[in-house]
Amino acid sequence: MGPSSTDTALRLAALTKTFGRKPVVDHIDLEVPRGSFYGLVGPNGAGKTTSLSMAVGLLRPDGGRAEIFGLDVWADPARAKELIGVLPDGLSMPERLTGRELLRFTGLLRGMDLKEVERRAGELLTVLELDRAERTLVMEYSTGMRKKIGLAAALLHAPRLLVLDEPLEAVDPVSAATIKAILQRFVRGGGSVVFSSHVMAVVEQLCDHVAVIASGRVVASGPLRAVRAGRSLEERFVSLVGGRIPEVGELAWLSS
Numbered sequence: 001m002g003p004s005s006t007d008t009a010l011r012l013a014a015l016t017k018t019f020g021r022k023p024v025v026d027h028i029d030l031e032v033p034r035g036s037f038y039g040l041v042g043p044n045g046a047g048k049t050t051s052l053s054m055a056v057g058l059l060r061p062d063g064g065r066a067e068i069f070g071l072d073v074w075a076d077p078a079r080a081k082e083l084i085g086v087l088p089d090g091l092s093m094p095e096r097l098t099g100r101e102l103l104r105f106t107g108l109l110r111g112m113d114l115k116e117v118e119r120r121a122g123e124l125l126t127v128l129e130l131d132r133a134e135r136t137l138v139m140e141y142s143t144g145m146r147k148k149i150g151l152a153a154a155l156l157h158a159p160r161l162l163v164l165d166e167p168l169e170a171v172d173p174v175s176a177a178t179i180k181a182i183l184q185r186f187v188r189g190g191g192s193v194v195f196s197s198h199v200m201a202v203v204e205q206l207c208d209h210v211a212v213i214a215s216g217r218v219v220a221s222g223p224l225r226a227v228r229a230g231r232s233l234e235e236r237f238v239s240l241v242g243g244r245i246p247e248v249g250e251l252a253w254l255s256s
């Protein structure tokens, strides 16, 4: 199947990964419709980063499949990766490059024309308000600036699908508004986005679809309204995933 013949941007089927004896991703099925803004939520350690890493060809699954617009990521990685822009977790980057050099490097690795790379890099640096930092080495960037330059690198080749691991974490509110606007415009222009987040309000604000992952399994997924089931996403999340509220008497030593 070619990229134009499917309405699914990303499909995970029985995707599985075990570290040691523990399956951290346990037969995950997920369907991200083309043109959707898809949020992935789940408690710490649920397996979100591991799933996304396998979905984009960064971590080899022990079982199952990942398809991008119908292309098997692990059978045809080069073609699949042309269609995606990725913001990985923890983002290891060439630290001794400036922001602009990083974008130039990314563009050339992607086989893009240098002039076009320079034009897009200039625009991305301006829109993301990184232009004053373009001569600064990445190693001197703040956490939020690293997210922004990572996002710029993910957008540079105008992908069809963005896969972003916590893109708004550690980003200040002004930059967050810029990033949200860029992502919304990307989706309006026909792109698809899947991202992980711990902030339910952000997911409710941006997403039309959501999946809740807990202990390596999908416990709910689909259109946001269906998953919320008449409640706030936070309430639904806590009821699906559980959670422990300290009881009266516990942590009593905290009271003065």
Ligand SMILES: Nc1ncnc2c1ncn2[C@@H]1O[C@H](COP(=O)(O)OP(=O)(O)OP(=O)(O)O)[C@@H](O)[C@H]1O
Residues within 6 Å of the ligand: 019, 024, 042, 043, 044, 045, 046, 047, 048, 049, 050, 051
């Ligand atoms: N390379 C690895 N070796 C061993 N265990 C790992 C490895 N990578 C992840 N894990 C474990 O797999 C589980 C899932 O981790 P993962 O980072 O995918 O979760 P997450 O949902 O992204 O969590 P968070 O919300 O805290 O970022 C965790 O228990 C983690 O300790």
